[in-house]
Amino acid sequence: MASDPQPLFPKLARDALSQRIAQMLTEAIVSGRLKPGDRVSESAIAREMGVSRAPVREAGRLLESAGLLVSQANRGFFVRTINADDLDQIYELRLCIERESAARLVRVGGVPGVVAELHRQLDKMTGWSTDGQVIHQIAADLQFHRLVVEKSGNRRFLAVFDTLASEIQASTALIERVFDDPHKIARNHLLIIDALETGDQDEARAAMDYHIGVAREAVVGHFRVLEAGHPAPPPRPVP
Template structure:
């Protein structure tokens, strides 16, 4: 493609895998809330903004549809998936299921190196707690749990976690801050890691149940609170690139 219409400083779309890059850009726009749930993704608009044609945009949208971030309505287009409480419950139910499994697997395959990585990530969580940056906190929290899935060493499991996490980050991003005390996040990870180090499946699943279940209830509560105002307002202007003005 000819990247002529792209202003400088924006993500370069030069090299191959254009579809993947567009999918990533769209995903970020959704996760960061610039494309709020229920809003329409206009193919031509995205294409124009990125300086590409509609074909790769459509393919990227198909991927995000399969991933669950978008829903396709025939002859009407793609829409950002709405966050009904039913979706939240289904996602967390599945998350809980696979995270239990991944944690037990990770315990089996835990090496000194991977153990240190988990420990260091908890330290990062503690340090991030001082920054008063909820988005960053969520990001580092995600990293810790992703590490567990990496250690579990099942690529399919990891991909599934990434898919779920994308939706969860969208939810959490919209909620704002998840916990009142950011240090609480960091602390709750420690007994989980301890259980993994100990390697007792029952203790591990119990801690995962507590840890994820807590987040589940918290997110569910907050989503229920936010449900009425979460309307269907579509913003026409500049949605793909961060401009400070986050809608909703």
């Protein structure tokens, strides 16, 4: 008799199931075990993990909101099709918008009114990172960057940022898995706040360039390796 195929996922205990399933699915996507376009079968995953379909469905919804999965009527969830070139262009556009948003925020004198809010988002990111709650950390990270764009006062920047929101969330989820220290990633947002508080537009631009540029290099490079058919590289240390 043929042996049963090796399951993709281990069985889980019944605490915080949807969050844990979402994290495991994220790791499977980023490592290339689940590939762009693959169907994420609720029944198959539930059977492999020894859980009901309900927490798997909820995990799918969480990852849909994070931009990693898409749902199709009467067909369920699928891994979002995204490649290295897509990611590179997302980061390039983010750099254009967020670099100039940071500079504009300084120029219009909006920094004092937003610093407390940015620190609150930073605290949320750090807290969620400590607890291993990746989905919530992604949401807090997105809101941090959105605040910079929103408070810059350029409505066109904000409209484009909001259009990109699901793709930004997806790329943020990838950052959490490519780098080896999500907690440190959260703290690195402090560099942006510090640069904004200098009151120097060039300092603000440089901080955003560095912050997004490092992520761009790592995530896009990671996906180029996967697309070449090589195993996923180990997580990178955070600079």
